[in-house]
Amino acid sequence: MKCGGCVRAVEQRLMQQPGVRQASVNLLTRTAWLELEPGLGRLGEPGARPDAEAAAPEWMAALLASLAELGFQARPRQENATPLSRRERLRQRDWWQQWRTLFVALSLVLVSTLGHAAESGAFPDRLPFTTLSSPWLHGLVATLALAFPGRMILLNGFRAALAGLPSMDTLVGLGMASAWLASAVGLLWPASGWPCFFNEPVMLLGFVLAGRFLEERARWRTGRAIEELIELQPDQALLLVDDGPPRQVRVGGLRPGDRIQVLPGDRVPVDGVVVAGESALDLSALTGEAMPETAVAGQELSAGCLNLTAPLQLEVRRSGAESAIARIVHLVEQAQARKAPIQGLADRVAGRFALAVLLLAGATFLFWWLLGARLWPHVLIVPAGSSLAMHGAHGLALHGAHGAMAAGTTITPLALGLQLAIAVLVVACPCALGLATPTAITVGCGRAARAGLLFRGGDAIEMAASLRAVLFDKTGTLTLGRPLVTAVELIAMGAASRLDAGAAAAEVDPEVGLIVQLAASLENQSRHPLAHALLQEAQRRELALLAVQDGRSVAGEGVQGRLQVPHPGLNALLVRVGKDAAVEDRPLLLLGRLGWLIEQGVVAGEQPLVRQAALESEGATVLALAAGSSLLALVTVEDQPRRDAASTLRALRQRGLRLALLSGDRAVPVRRLGERLGFEPQELAWELRPEQKLERILAARLKGPVAMVGDGINDAPALAAADLGIAIGTGTQIAQESAALVVMGERLEGVLEALRIAERTMAKVRQNLAWAFGYNLIVIPIAAGALLPAFSLRLTPPLAALLMALSSITVVVNALLLPGGSRALGKEHGAA
Numbered sequence: 001m002k003c004g005g006c007v008r009a010v011e012q013r014l015m016q017q018p019g020v021r022q023a024s025v026n027l028l029t030r031t032a033w034l035e036l037e038p039g040l041g042r043l044g045e046p047g048a049r050p051d052a053e054a055a056a057p058e059w060m061a062a063l064l065a066s067l068a069e070l071g072f073q074a075r076p077r078q079e080n081a082t083p084l085s086r087r088e089r090l091r092q093r094d095w096w097q098q099w100r101t102l103f104v105a106l107s108l109v110l111v112s113t114l115g116h117a118a119e120s121g122a123f124p125d126r127l128p129f130t131t132l133s134s135p136w137l138h139g140l141v142a143t144l145a146l147a148f149p150g151r152m153i154l155l156n157g158f159r160a161a162l163a164g165l166p167s168m169d170t171l172v173g174l175g176m177a178s179a180w181l182a183s184a185v186g187l188l189w190p191a192s193g194w195p196c197f198f199n200e201p202v203m204l205l206g207f208v209l210a211g212r213f214l215e216e217r218a219r220w221r222t223g224r225a226i227e228e229l230i231e232l233q234p235d236q237a238l239l240l241v242d243d244g245p246p247r248q249v250r251v252g253g254l255r256p257g258d259r260i261q262v263l264p265g266d267r268v269p270v271d272g273v274v275v276a277g278e279s280a281l282d283l284s285a286l287t288g289e290a291m292p293e294t295a296v297a298g299q300e301l302s303a304g305c306l307n308l309t310a311p312l313q314l315e316v317r318r319s320g321a322e323s324a325i326a327r328i329v330h331l332v333e334q335a336q337a338r339k340a341p342i343q344g345l346a347d348r349v350a351g352r353f354a355l356a357v358l359l360l361a362g363a364t365f366l367f368w369w370l371l372g373a374r375l376w377p378h379v380l381i382v383p384a385g386s387s388l389a390m391h392g393a394h395g396l397a398l399h400g401a402h403g404a405m406a407a408g409t410t411i412t413p414l415a416l417g418l419q420l421a422i423a424v425l426v427v428a429c430p431c432a433l434g435l436a437t438p439t440a441i442t443v444g445c446g447r448a449a450r451a452g453l454l455f456r457g458g459d460a461i462e463m464a465a466s467l468r469a470v471l472f473d474k475t476g477t478l479t480l481g482r483p484l485v486t487a488v489e490l491i492a493m494g495a496a497s498r499l500d501a502g503a504a505a506a507e508v509d510p511e512v513g514l515i516v517q518l519a520a521s522l523e524n525q526s527r528h529p530l531a532h533a534l535l536q537e538a539q540r541r542e543l544a545l546l547a548v549q550d551g552r553s554v555a556g557e558g559v560q561g562r563l564q565v566p567h568p569g570l571n572a573l574l575v576r577v578g579k580d581a582a583v584e585d586r587p588l589l590l591l592g593r594l595g596w597l598i599e600q601g602v603v604a605g606e607q608p609l610v611r612q613a614a615l616e617s618e619g620a621t622v623l624a625l626a627a628g629s630s631l632l633a634l635v636t637v638e639d640q641p642r643r644d645a646a647s648t649l650r651a652l653r654q655r656g657l658r659l660a661l662l663s664g665d666r667a668v669p670v671r672r673l674g675e676r677l678g679f680e681p682q683e684l685a686w687e688l689r690p691e692q693k694l695e696r697i698l699a700a701r702l703k704g705p706v707a708m709v710g711d712g713i714n715d716a717p718a719l720a721a722a723d724l725g726i727a728i729g730t731g732t733q734i735a736q737e738s739a740a741l742v743v744m745g746e747r748l749e750g751v752l753e754a755l756r757i758a759e760r761t762m763a764k765v766r767q768n769l770a771w772a773f774g775y776n777l778i779v780i781p782i783a784a785g786a787l788l789p790a791f792s793l794r795l796t797p798p799l800a801a802l803l804m805a806l807s808s809i810t811v812v813v814n815a816l817l818l819p820g821g822s823r824a825l826g827k828e829h830g831a832a
Contacts, residue, residue, distance in 0.1 A: 558592015
């Protein structure tokens with residue numbers, strides 16, 4: 001495909017195929033994304049028609065044959081294909097063919113330039129220089145140029161014209177063919193008076209091929225984001241077989257269950273689970289997180305993570321197309337294939353553009369041949385150095401574009417009309433219109449992906465740039481979604497001393513560490529979220545867990561058990577609270593609800609009960625720890641706001657966006673979180689059922705486009721109902737069918753960065769469209785001779801070809817100038 005007309009033609013042909021509901025064609029990546037009828041489904045997918053699998057080969061063959069009739073060779077994309085190795089990707093680029101095209105283009109331009117110079121008398125009047133001015137030589141060169149490097153342009157343009165969908169190749173091919181035909185008639189039949197300018201189609205073809213080479217190079221740069229993502233997955237891995245040394249194998253050959261070794265400095269080649277070793281990992285390439293994460297046995301790792309400090313042994317879980325990298329690449333490719341609504345206007349214009357240009361070229365030719373030359377006779381006088389002049393004993397038209405022609409040389413109305421008509425055909429550029437949006441969208445998707453932000457398509461980017469309100473879920477979105485230990489209150493002689501559990505271990509009473517150590521040891525075998533909070537706090541303090549015996553869990557109440565070995569610190573603590581340590585050196589430890597502990601005979605007193613009620617009224621969960629009948633401490637556990645929540649919300653408000661918090665949680669924790677993050681009372685809603693969330697979203701949409709930010713799992717209906725669903729904090733396994741934007745990792749500020757990238761991308765789209773439309777509105781009238789009567793200004797076909805190529809290149813280069821993420825999300829976070 002070469003232009004927006006090609007895109008329109010392919011889309012129309014695809015939409016005519018049975019079973020195709022929607023087709024989106026991307027000129028930049030030359031891919032088509034099809035949405036099939038529900039009865040057909042994805043071929044081979046559950047829910048498809050029973051006969052869909054059997055009909056798949058015939059259906060696909062008919063679709064591909066239909067495209068081939070238009071001159072577009074196509075093949076189905078294999079979504080489950082293993083990512084290509086670096087060598088295979090380099091082979092597929094086929095650089096040699098592109099450089100060969102550039103060499104041919106430059107050779108054609110050189111030959112044409114030498115012909116111009118020879119005709120203008122720049123060379124001595126002797127052999128071999130006189131041969132360069134021979135029209136027969138230039139006729140032979142033009143014939144060979146159109147028959148070989150220009151053949152595909154002529155054939156593709158002819159096929160498109162026959163199908164009633166003229167394209168850029170149609171315009172360029174018609175311009176070259178008409179120039180060659182007129183020159184051939186003038187050369188073989190001098191009495192006809194037809195112009196003879198074989199150098200025109202030669203130089204025109206040279207500029208077109210050179211422009212397409214530069215355009216292809218620029219297009220390749222816009223797709224570098226996907227290449228960089230793929231390169232995060234190594235081509236080789238170290239396979240462990242029995243007790244032998246590691247053996248290097250291709251990543252594509254790994255299967256689930258294989259064991260591999262990842263050395264420091266290497267990237268994790270596949271998704272797997274750590275079975276041995278402990279190391280720090282750099283996840284910035286996948287999630288944008290700046291801080292390394294510790295990997296321990298039992299933890300699942302995604303392909304693309306960078307191992308920093310120590311060797312790891314992994315058991316392969318997923319490889320090839322099922323790995324995290326492959327899924328991310330698929331999301332980015334799908335995003336680049338889906339159009340932004342603003343692209344529809346450009347595609348509709350480009351689809352009809354070529355036909356309009358053909359009509360305008362015909363009108364230009366007839367006007368200057370039959371009428372223009374009579375109205376303004378002076379336009380037939382070609383100034384010195386012009387691109388077309390008539391001279392010679394037989395009225396033979398010679399080309400003197402760059403030479404010093406005699407002033408006052410005249411041309412015929414037929415030659416003038418033909419030259420201007422060819423210029424109109426060539427200078428018109430549906431390529432720029434077709435590339436204006438997809439180039440910016442592709443670059444924007446790539447910039448976002450490298451910052452850990454995955455847009456599902458150009459429509460999502462356009463919507464993100466036009467938002468008026470952002471609604472947030474609470475748990476897992478504005479908060480971490482998991483409880484953390486926030487405070488420990490020691491009970492001593494009936495008085496409570498509050499110590500912050502979040503402070504550094506060296507800055508607090510060591511008795512707090514003992515309380516955390518005892519509580520975490522009791523919860524070591526539990527999978528309850530509160531147990532995870534205690535274990536995480538013990539790990540943060542680097543506390544070793546103590547061996548517990550007679551452990552027992554009481555559903556909904558708590559846990560109990562005894563230490564296997566007496567702990568001197570526990571005895572000292574018992575003495576502090578008034579318990580005689582000699583009574584029992586290994587007392588029964590109880591951890592759980594304070595009411596349950598009292599039922600088990602623990603003496604609490606009034607103050608702990610009052611304190612517990614106060615903490616729970618603020619939305620916290622309170623665990624009590626006792627040894628025997630003595631209450632030792634109250635442990636406060638609560639979900640914490642994300643560290644960047646307040647700053648992100650402030651920045652969103654500064655952008656003029658309306659904010660609201662929609663939660664199914666109780667009123668007290670929602671109000672408390674709202675106060676901490678700066679929400680107004682009217683912006684808070686709690687105890688909402690899913691259908692009530694939908695009602696709030698629909699009401700907010702009446703005032704403009706709305707985004708809903710959720711965790712991508714239980715918020716799927718709300719994400720789907722909003723104009724833009726944003727899933728955060730759930731990595732690559734989020735609800736991809738309901739969220740239009742995925743913020744990988746734990747960064748709420750990714751929402752803000754995504755909106756910034758979307759605005760910059762849409763600004764580039766508008767700039768490109770303004771350039772594409774403005775270029776054609778200005779240059780086409782000049783090519784048609786609008787300035788010829790008053791200023792004697794005309795565009796020659798070669799100059800028109802150069803301008804046409806530059807217009808497309810300008811659009812692509814402008815898209816490449818799209819700024820990336822912020823410094824925090826780009827350089828500091830190690831963009832992919």
